[in-house]
Amino acid sequence: xxxxxxxxxxxxxxxxxxxxxxxxxxxxxxxxxxxxxxxxxxxxxxxxxxxxxxxxxxxxxxxxxxxxxxxxxxxxxxxxxxxxxxxxxxxxxxxxxxxxxxxxxxxxxxxxxxxxxxxxxxxxxxxxxxxxxxxxxxxxxxxxxxxxxxxxxxxxxxxxxxxxxxxxxxxxxxxxxxxxxxxxxxxxxxxxxxxxxxxxxxxxxxxxxxxxxxxxxxxxxxxxxxxxxxxxxxxxxxxxxxxxxxxxxxxxxxxxxxxxxxxxxxxxxxxxxxxxxxxxxxxxxxxxxxxxxxxxxxxxxxxxxxxxxxxxxxxxxxxxxxxxxxxxxxxxxxxxxxxxxxxxxxxxxxxxxxxxxxxxxxxxxxxxxxxxxxxxxxxxxxxxxxxxxxxxxxxxxxxxxxxxxxxxxxxxxxxxxxxxxxxxxxxxxxxxxxxxxxxxxxxxxxxxxxxxxxxxxxxxxxxxxxxxxxxx
Numbered sequence: 157x158x159x160x161x162x163x164x165x166x167x168x169x170x171x172x173x174x175x176x177x178x179x180x181x182x183x184x185x186x187x188x189x190x191x192x193x194x195x196x197x198x199x200x201x202x203x204x205x206x207x208x209x210x211x212x213x214x215x216x217x218x219x220x221x222x223x224x225x226x227x228x229x230x231x232x233x234x235x236x237x238x239x240x241x242x243x244x245x246x247x248x249x250x251x252x253x254x255x256x257x258x259x260x261x262x263x264x265x266x267x268x269x270x271x272x273x274x275x276x277x278x279x280x281x282x283x284x285x286x287x288x289x290x291x292x293x294x295x296x297x298x299x300x301x302x303x304x305x306x307x308x309x310x311x312x313x314x315x316x317x318x319x320x321x322x323x324x325x326x327x328x329x330x331x332x333x334x335x336x337x338x339x340x341x342x343x344x345x346x347x348x349x350x351x352x353x354x355x356x357x358x359x360x361x362x363x364x365x366x367x368x369x370x371x372x373x374x375x376x377x378x379x380x381x382x383x384x385x386x387x388x389x390x391x392x393x394x395x396x397x398x399x400x401x402x403x404x405x406x407x408x409x410x411x412x413x414x415x416x417x418x419x420x421x422x423x424x425x426x427x428x429x430x431x432x433x434x435x436x437x438x439x440x441x442x443x444x445x446x447x448x449x450x451x452x453x454x455x456x457x458x459x460x461x462x463x464x465x466x467x468x469x470x471x472x473x474x475x476x477x478x479x480x481x482x483x484x485x486x487x488x489x490x491x492x493x494x495x496x497x498x499x500x501x502x503x504x505x506x507x508x509x510x511x512x513x514x515x516x517x518x519x520x521x522x523x524x525x526x527x528x529x530x531x532x533x534x535x536x537x538x539x540x541x542x543x544x545x546x547x548x549x550x551x552x553x554x555x556x557x558x559x560x561x562x563x564x565x566x567x568x569x570x571x572x573x574x575x576x577x578x579x580x581x582x583x584x585x586x587x588x589x590x591x592x593x594x595x596x597x598x599x600x601x602x603x604x605x606x607x608x609x610x611x612x613x614x615x616x617x618x619x620x621x622x623x624x625x626x627x628x
Contacts, residue, residue, distance in 0.1 A: 223264035226325025230259040238329055242317065244283060244305035246335040250357065251583045252548070254334065255286060256303045262293035264323060271320040280315020282306050283332050289319075307336030307583075342587065343404040344579060344595070344620035345389045349375035352617075353404035357585060358597050358608035363405050366614050374411070379457065380619040381429075383422025387621060388440040390417035396431050400440050404623075410441070422625055423460030424468040428485040430455055436485035446486045453478035453493065461504030463511050463527050471528035473499040473515045481528040494531045497521040505546030507564035514565040516541030516553050524565040536560055536568045547581035552602045554578050556591055559602050571602045578602070579620035589617040 229236045236242065236258075245254025262268040269292040274285055286302040293299060303317070315332040344352045350366035367375040377391040377399070389399045389407075396414040401407045420429035427443075429435040434446040455474035462468055472480045477495030480488045499517030506512070515523045515531075518540050523533040539555040551562045554577040560568045576588035576596050586598040592611035598604060 223266070224324045225263040226323050227268060227319065227321050227328045228261040228263055229319075229328055229330070230261065231256065236330055241331040241333050242303065244303050244332055244334045246337060247305070247307045249307055249310045249336045249339045250585060251307060251340060254305045254307075256305075258301050258303060259298055260289055260293065260301060260319070261298040262295060262323075265295050267295070268293045269322045271322060271326075277318055277320075278315060278332075279318075280313060280332055282308060282313040282334055283315040283317075303332065305332075305334035307334065310336050310338050312336075340582065340622045340624060341404050342580070342582075342620060342622050343380070343387050343401070344587075344589070344617045345377040345380050346593070346615050346617035346619075347371060347376050348373070348615040349377055349391075349399070350593075350615050350617065351389075351404075351407065352595070352609075354608075357582075358587065358595065361609060364612070364614075369615055371615075376416075378417070378618055379419030380621050381420040381422045381427060382621040382623060383427055383625050384439055385623075386440040387623075388420055388422075388427060388437075389619075390420050390429055392416040392431075396435075398429075398440075408441075412443075414445070418455050418474075419458040419472070421458050421460040421470060423462075423470070426485060428458070428460070428470045428482065430458065430472055430480075434482060434485055434487065448488060451478070451480075451491060455480060456500045457502045457515075459502045459504045459513060461511060461513060469528050471502060471504070471513045471515075471525070473502045473517075473523075477523075479515070479525075479528060479531065490529050492529075494529075495521065495523045495533050497533075499523055501541060501543050503544050503546045503551065505548075505551060505565065507551070507562070509564040509566060512565040514544050514546075514551050514553075514562070516544045520555075522553065522568065532566065543577040543579065545578040545581055545586070547586060547601070548583075550601065552578040552581075552586060554588065561602060572604070574602075574605050576605055579617060580622060582622055582624070587620055589620075591616060593617060 244256045247254050270289055274288055282305055284304045286304045289299050289301050313334045317332055318327045318329045320327040339357055341355050348366035348368045351363050352361050353363040354361050372393055374393045374397050377389040380389045385402055387401045391397050393416055396412045396417050398410050398417055399407045415432040417429050417431040420427055427437040427440055433448050435443045437443045453474055453476045455472045458470055458472040460470050470482045475498045477493045477497055479494055480491040483489050497518045499515040502513055502515040504513050513525045513528055520535040520537040521533055522536050523531045525531045541553055541555045544551055544553040551565055553560045556575055559571045559574050561571050562568045576590050578586055578588045580587050584599055586602055588596045593614050593616045594611040595608040596605040597608050
């Protein structure tokens with residue numbers, strides 16, 4: 157079969173010859189040519205040869221017919237036709253990207269080569285190719301590509317995918333769609349039981365209130381977490397105080413005897429907090445208390461994460477380099493002072509070096525750990541840090557006069573001299589506050605900041621959370 161194709165000079169499977177096949181040239185005898193054929197010779201019997209060769213579909217032209225199947229495109233083992241629409245995903249407005257994996261298959265007997273430039277394969281500004289196909293697919297081979305949808309303002313988005321290739325049926329074309337749903341609600345809280353809520357990423361604020369300007373009262377909200385459809389703000393002074401809300405506007409106050417609740421975080425289906433003792437809750441309303449041995453060093457912040465082994469950990473940090481870790485919220489699996497200076501803020505992320513907790517504190521101290529137990533510390537500047545936030549692909553830390561960035565939690569780069577402290581992150585947006593309680597947003601990974609709302613003279617902010625349990 158292959159020898160015959162070469163003899164006929166055909167282009168590979170699925171290809172079209174550059175020009176029509178030439179007419180058959182009769183082998184005319186030349187006078188004096190001893191090699192001229194003998195017209196009287198009996199015709200060669202080719203029956204055995206024909207029987208032993210693979211059958212060839214010659215069609216009406218007498219030439220082998222090229223492969224007409226062309227590129228096959230599949231999603232979840234379902235073959236996609238040109239009449240289908242590929243729904244790339246749905247996400248909240250301006251939040252995270254969604255992705256769709258598409259399988260490309262070459263059913264022909266020759267290599268299938270993709271043509272043109274990838275920039276020409278897509279239309280629709282909300283769509284992109286996260287991964288590209290190989291230059292060619294060998295016969296019978298398959299490869300995956302990944303389409304991405306980046307949600308903008310609320311609404312439905314349309315586009316198209318067109319893949320040109322050197323086979324029959326080129327190009328493969330399919331419509332693309334994606335949906336951006338309404339923005340996620342963001343709530344920021346702070347000292348004096350301050351609450352500010354936005355449903356449009358900071359353009360307007362539906363709630364802005366505080367009880368007192370006096371510091372360290374029972375109206376103090378030290379931290380906040382979100383889970384099970386509920387925001388939980390925690391604090392107090394001479395008792396355990398917490399506040400819950402399902403919409404960010406209407407809040408229910410709770411109080412019990414005990415120590416002030418320092419912070420909380422949600423993960424693995426439960427809230428975990430600390431107030432001297434460990435506290436757990438599935439709904440944020442009622443809590444189980446697990447008494448712990450007395451430890452003099454004050455804990456201040458907590459972050460939930462999943463380490464490289466898949467183990468859930470809540471890591472709490474505090475004065476004199478104290479770090480306590482719990483795997484279940486019932487007891488500390490470790491409680492020590494592995495860092496040389498006080499650390500007051502902590503967050504968890506999966507950086508370029510893997511899962512990592514980053515804690516920041518006094519005198520420029522930044523401490524990093526893959527498990528909450530073993531820590532690497534370094535000074536970055538000399539000022540006390542006021543916050544650290546993981547943003548999906550990097551950490552930002554601020555001290556009120558500079559902002560630093562890190563992709564892995566270990567190596568830090570100065571971004572600018574902005575006087576803001578990062579509070580939270582969503583999609584391409586970072587949210588921050590300054591010491592006067594003005595609120596800011598950055599849309600370029602912390603390089604520049606825009607004021608969302610000027611200070612009104614109220615107390616500052618300690619934490620901010622979206623209506624989101626975990627960031628995809």
